[in-house]
Amino acid sequence: MMLSIQELSYSFEEEKPIFQGLTFDVKRGEFVSVIGASGSGKSTLFKLVTGLLEPDQGDILIEGQRTGKRLGSVGYMPQKDLLLPWRTVLENVLLPLEVTKERKQAKIPEIKEWLARFGLADYENTYPKELSGGMKQRVAFLRTLMTGKELLLLDEPFGALDSLTKRNMHQWLLGLWGELQKTVLFITHDLEEAILLSDRVYVLHNKGIKEMKVTLSRPRSSQLIYQSEFITMRKELEWLINHEN
Template sequence: MIGLYDYMLLIENLSFSFPAEKGKNPIFIDLSMKVKQGEFVSVIGASGSGKSTLFKLISGLLQPVSGSVAIKGVVTKKILGKVGYMPQKDLLMPWRTLMGNMLLPAELSRSDKKRSIKQISEWIDRFGLTGYENAYPHELSGGMKQRAAFLRTIMTGKDLLLLDEPFGALDSMTKRSMQTWLLDLWEELEKTVIFITHDLEEAILLSDKIYILGKKERSLREIKVEFPRPRTPDLIYDPLFLEKRKELERLIQHEGQMETMEQ
């Protein structure tokens, strides 16, 4: 039996609208969501359905009108700083080197700098960024920037990671490589990941389950993904994978969102 503390994230009856629109155009109405510890969960939906707003509510950047958000079984309005949040853009500081950017979480938490540099150096090697410690963001490729941004998110030390379309701006070949890299790393780190994407294949390949965020109904629909792990990019050619993709397309079409999703 699953208890409250088995959930890394538990959202119950959450409602939200921006102050100027309160009572007129709510973003969410009685939205609920359950994410177990160690799960990889994707959130898909049309532009304007509220995906990034949902992340801001989970991270504490916004406060709900009603309902609750619990992290590790604890309901609190002071969520800010309890999750690792990687927004759509890498937000690497252009005037800082790779190492300088990675040190930012340690500086904000006033951790020991020497110890942090040693730890970061080990992670840089595992992230395939060795030799670029003193490089500036403009000297890195798109994939390297995303790995660096993810490493900075890891360095926050949080168990729940929110990744907002981290591969959306990458070309298809780089994206496939990054998906494989992320899967391998997630299985090693045993973190809980919630991942926003517009790419249906990406959502199926990476996830244990998928939430479809309805633009009309302002609700979440849960879809389980039961393909065994570990998974490889070749899975996208499996007939069962294609059937799962068609299922998602039908559900999205039912929500009236199909024209705005990637094909």
Template sequence: MNNPALEFRSVSFQYLSEKKKVNAPILTDVHFTVNNGEFISIIGPSGAGKSTIFRLVTGLEQPSAGLILLNGKQVKNRLGLVGYMPQQDLLMPWRTILENAMLPLEIKGIKQDQAEEEVLTLLKDFGLEGTENSHPGDLSGGMRQRVSFLRTILSGSNVLLLDEPFSALDAITRLTMQEWLLQQWRNLKKTILFITHDVEEALFLSDRIFVMSENRISIHKVKVPLGRPRSIRDLSHPEVVRLKEDLIDQLRPRVES
């Protein structure tokens, strides 16, 4: 847990306008370290730069200043080096579940027989056995998100970015997926960064929570006072309830302004 999987060192980012004028900075002098195997949630008001952090980590954007390190190394071309799971599952409706899940392996040039064998094993591990010949429209929202997560881990990276993956699910399915995700995280021993607007979700899932502010400079880092494994009932502990209220208080003025 002490080996950094991801580091931001004095990272700033701003877009250039069409006239090549510098716009207001989206991130300014951001510092943080995510250790190997950690589960980190990122919360904050809209426009605070949460998704920008993901775009920088994936390499879709480059910092205006500062350094981004993956597994202790500065890598400018980060495309394909981290796993990314967006809000929507983005499964191709014309492809079977097996074909959808195999896509990262196809891109890597892995032979079809080998790719099929690997994916079929994972479908079983993910509770998706028997769905390989189905299409996305045949599956529930929770099952489609499992396929999307499977595709994310097939990137081969130890760093996975999950951008509000359960926001479109109903409350019961969402809780089920949260519990399932924690089980997969324990089994896979990956490092996860998870964007959410749900404070309870962040508390339930995370080792630490990064709270982003509207000034896009400071990131308040909060350790979740819960051990592992944990259950949803642990959120009723007085210390956790106080922390939840504190986090909501930090966010509420910014949401109302």
């Protein structure tokens, strides 16, 4: 199991617990989405998994290991791209290697190959201000990949994009997914996005967590959203969100 959350509880100081006894898992190679209303604890959950916060009770196991020091054990991509404006695309992607003090020069050929797969081959010396929103998110995603971590936490990475750009990003990620061989835990408010991209969807609410399996076969296309099977799953997901008991 890549990630195992066991009986997790957390609250801010004397406030009401954000969640209690939270238990779920993510298998190696899965794409799992977490959705829920604002205040349900999605971002707090990510901070706990990354090690930015520590739980009041329960365990967080990464690749079966129970460790108190999780910082740096997963790749994390926030909603905002957070690209450094004074660095080129290539220099931004190299940033994780500088943090870990790996040999950058040895990795540059691999990074250039990934830039080509990401449709960014002609932009390695371009600065962020010259990129579109979708291109910035692709650079930020590649930078997350360059952490070398098997588990990637993506916190609404497409949430700030317009609907057309977001649709293009879905198609791009679906086409790339087979090559990545990574495990993804993904936060989103977009029900269609959750179903289209995921193997499973967890609905987080103040009384616990519910799971919905996505039965769509891979590879997938963004055109699936118009099919009856997809529409049925969206209705099921809406029901899970609106009926907490």
